[in-house]
Amino acid sequence: MLVEGIKSRPVYGGIAIDPFARRHIFALEGEGALALLDQKPALTATMLNRSEVLYVAAGPKGLDHDLALAALKPDRFWQGPTIETLLFRLRGSLSAATMSTRLYISGREGFIGQCMQVATDMGMDFSSIPTEHRGSLARRVQCVHCKGITDDVRTSPFKCSHCGLNLLVRDHYSRRLGAFQGVNVDAEEPGTAPQAEELFA
Amino acid sequence: MSGGLAIAVRVSRIDTVAANIKRFRLVRHDGEPLPVFSAGAHVIVSMDDDGHRRRNPYSLMSAPHDTSGYDISVLRVAESRGGSAFLHEKLREGDALTISHPVNLFHADKRGRKHILLAGGIGITPFLAMMAEFDRANVAFELHYAMRSREHGAYWQELVERYGAHRVKRYFSAENDVLPVASLLHNQPLGTHAYVCGPDRMTDFVLRTARECGWPKSNVHSERFLAPISGKAFDAELLRSGIVVRVGDHESILEAVEAAGIDAPYMCRGGACGQCETAVVACNGVLAHHDVYLSEEEKASGRKVMICVSRFDGTKLSLDL
Amino acid sequence: MAIVFRQETFRDDFTYRNSPGNIRRFPFPFDRDEYMYSVNMEPHVRGQAGTVYESLIDVDEHYVAEMQDRALVLKEDPLRYQALPHMMAAQWDTLELLMEEQAAGYPEHFTLIRNGDRWRWINRPLGIDDTFTFGDRSTLPYDPFEYITRQAQGDFCIVDQRDGNLWMDAGMVTTQADWSLDFDIGMNFMEWHGPVPLAHQIGVFDRALKFLLNLQLGKPTRRFNWTMTINPRLDTSPENYHKWGPDRTTVTPDNVGEKVHLRVELQSLWRLPRSNAILFVIRCYLISMNELVTVPKWARRLHRVLKTLPPELVDYKGLTRYRDNTIAWLSKHDDGAPTSPGIFPD
Incomplete structure (x- = not known):
């Protein structure tokens, strides 16, 4: 479970299918595939005929959902090798989308954040995009000092992969950056950083 | 003071613009410019009807950057509680009124890439100001304006002339010409916002149709002015x-x-x-x-x-x- | 009366000082001997001469030095100024408001001549005399918001109002108390206040938001916020925390008077006419403990406020390392006598 009570973190309320949408685009990462597959009994042919499923494998339990997703027989199924390629494909799909298109995102938080960035960039309002968190609790963190982003952060503090400062992961999330805030933990007395604790496994 | 700072104004001009609709131009009593406002804003007009104080909200319809005066349009309501009857029948050019500072509860989403305005009857008023603002800022918009008949509709000829028939579409129910809300909303690009202002029935219909067309709530906006309802004392x-x-x-x-x-x-x-x-x-x-x-x-x-x-x-x- | 602008620094050798007259007009934020969050808003109206309420946009003896410090910050990190694209109307609104208020409050220093859309702006302290077309970005050297906030004391945020919330969509933030515009831009009211402890639980932000959504044109409102800073440093940004953080370890019982500063934000909030956005002016005032105790009432009261501050706030405001030293130092200036109501000196 994600920690609750972080005011700036989006609420990942689940990807319930909007019966009124004319087109559905699913952006799924790793275990995020299960957020759609779990709904299988309720998925209708009409709905799947209007669906485009974009998938990238990730994480120990999220590697082999491609066959199951393809077996749903959506209008389009596409699998990409990396998040980056999926984001590129998503941008293409959204460039032709209309207001009746619903985007659903499921996967780790960093993946959701990055898809959300593409979608808002294309003119969608974040509040119209259902999301569901699946997979590890690892965080995507931006170093407030050098602005570099480190993916898949599991501990706090951790070493910024760009500038090398020891960063405490603050419970403060920026939707625009799709990342949590990392702040130097031993700024006041360098060298006194506490032991890293695995908080986001 | 409640309701914001008051501004003393004078009615500089009254025009009949359609059956049962009059336009009033309000200028400041002291001749100074009025505040700039944001499109979609309204003022509370405070009138002294033979010792009876009436206060009604009216959308500002003049161009927001025009500080020489404010225009409002008022429909004479049959079962008027007094406000529209007073403005239509008793108010004369030169008379004094008090208005509040503009308040905006119906602003366009400035992030929008395209704006679709759906007006019914007197609901056109906030859109007149919005269109002036969109036009000035080169923002894409369309107006779809439903009226009872050519005689009952205000401003439609001028709007077609000013903004072109490609941006201003009109529909007269007397001619069985119905505003095609669903087909209009179906193929709009991402980032489009829709706004509706009109009778309650129309607003309800547009909101419901937008939902059924798969539009997210965040992109559909409405303004309802609810007149106080009469009832038992x-x-x-x-x-x-x-x-x-x-x-x-x-x-x-x-x-x-x-x-x-x-x-x-x-x-x-x-x-x-x-x-x-x-x-x-x-x-x-x-x-x-x-x-x-x-x-x-x-x-x-x-x-x-x-x-x-x-x-x-x-x-x-x-x-x- | 013309202000005599001081030449001073907010970094390196820290030559910032308040003149005796400026100490008297310091906006001491505590109206009683303890502190807790509240929706402490009141109408922002002009007050007496000799207070910071003399003009609605206050200009004081630190104006020129603060503007120089801002220019240095922006040179190092241009992201301290940002505006999302849909905020252009609000930018012009802000330029108009700040020019009009500064010209009205300090005619000997600022003049605005409006001739239709053709405006001439004279800023004598900074040696600026520019003519431009209101509404035409290309007639100014910067965005209108950046242009005018390089010439106005305090941080500035413009929030857009939509969907029953306020969205921080533009800002000039170089004198902040440890928050990042670059991180927070685009957030709504609840989100950017996310890290503040205690206040959410007691409903402060719900009530404040409701109040602000109805903020009316021509009726600005104001409130205080405060923290403490070691050395008179304006730029206490999280971006540079690793540079100024070590200052907090330098406080000793002997140097509290010159090192420790009370940092007060006088926030004024204004509904903007063209954009329907709201301008947050966050004006920062700094006073050293040596300067503060020249007003006996303030010395007594600050001592008591610090002693009774809830631990969450001590932590959030970053006072942990030097609070005890400061309380001990201030205790010598608190004889236990009762303090008079209100914030002004006796």
Whole structure:
């Protein structure tokens, strides 16, 4: 479970299918595939005929959902090798989308954040995009000092992969950056950083 | 002072612009420029009708950057509680009025890539200002304007001339020409926003159709001006002031409170802004909520009431006022 | 009366000082001997001469030095100024407001001549005399918001109002108390206040938001916020925390008077006419403990406020390392006598 009570973190309320949408685009990462597959009994042919499923494998339990997703027989199924390629494909799909298109995102938080960035960039309002968190609790963190982003952060503090400062992961999330805030933990007395604790496994 | 700072104005010109619709130009009494406003804003017009104080909200329809005067348009309502009848029949050019500073509860989403405006009848007024602003800022927009007939519709010829038939579409119900809401909304690109202002029936229909077309709520905007609804007269006890006021059949609680000389907070006088929210201390009877501000839960709790539009039916109502 | 602008620094050798007259007009934020969050808003109206309420946009003896410090910050990190694209109307609104208020409050220093859309702006302290077309970005050297906030004391945020919330969509933030515009831009009211402890639980932000959504044109409102800073440093940004953080370890019982500063934000909030956005002006005032105790009432009261501050706030405001030293130092200036109501000196 994600920690609750972080005011700036989006609420990942689940990807319930909007019966009124004319087109559905699913952006799924790793275990995020299960957020759609779990709904299988309720998925209708009409709905799947209007669906485009974009998938990238990730994480120990999220590697082999491609066959199951393809077996749903959506209008389009596409699998990409990396998040980056999926984001590129998503941008293409959204460039032709209309207001009746619903985007659903499921996967780790960093993946959701990055898809959300593409979608808002294309003119969608974040509040119209259902999301569901699946997979590890690892965080995507931006170093407030050098602005570099480190993916898949599991501990706090951790070493910024760009500038090398020891960063405490603050419970403060920026939707625009799709990342949590990392702040130097031993700024006041360098060298006194506490032991890293695995908080986001 | 409640309701914002007041501005003393004079009616510089009155025009009949359609059957039952008049346009009033208001200029500042001291000849100074009026404040710039944002499109979609309204003012509360305060009028002295033979000693009876009436205050009604009207959308500003002139160009927002024009500070020489404000234009409002008023439909003469058949079952008028007095405001529109006074403005249509008693008010003359040169007469004095008081208006509030502009308040905006119906602003365009400035992030929008395209804006679709759906107007019904007198609901055209806020859109007149919006279109002037969109046009000035080179923002894409379309107006779809439904009217009863050519005679009843205001401004449609001028709008077609000014913005072109490609951007201004008109529909007359007398000619069986219906605004095709669903087909209009179907293929709009991402980032489009839709706005509706018109009779309640039309607003409900547009909101429902947008939902059925798969539009997200965040991109559909509406403004309803809710005139206070008439009903049976009742008494309201004002605990802090230590008095009981009689709310007449054609009067709102807010008006009755003001008539008793008590300065209650208000802003939109249309049940939308939340400013006049009042705590209900005791209620032996049923509150008739007519606002769009309180949530369903808040309405059901019976602990709050928007005194500008809502009423009461019962034996005892005590308010924290 | 013309202000005599001081030449001073907010970094390196820290030559910032308040003149005796400026100490008297310091906006001491505590009206009682303890502190807790509240929706402490009041109408922002002009007050007495000799207070910071003399003009609605206050200009004081630190104006020129603060503007120089801002220019240095922006040179190092241009992201301290940002505006999302849909905020252009609000930018012009802000330029108009700040020019008009500064010209009205300090005619000997600022002049605005409006001739239709053709405006001439004279800023004598900074040696600026520019003519431009209101509404035409290309006639100014910067965005209108950046242009005018390089010439106005305090941080500035413009929030857009939509969907029943306020969205921080533009800002000039170089004198902040440890928050990042670059991180927070685009957030709504609840989100950007996310890290503040205690206040959410007691409903402060719900009530404040409701109040602000109805903020009316021509009726600005104001409130205080405060923290403490070691050395008179304006730029205490999280971006540079690793540079200024070590200052907090330098406080000793002997140097509290010159090192420790009370940092007060006088926030004024204005509804903007063209954009329907709201301008947050966050004006920062700094006073050293040595300067503060020249007003006996303030010395007594600050001592008591710090002693009774809830631990969450001590932590959030970053006072942990030097609070005890500061309380001990201030205790010598608190004889236990009662303090008079209100914030002004006796």
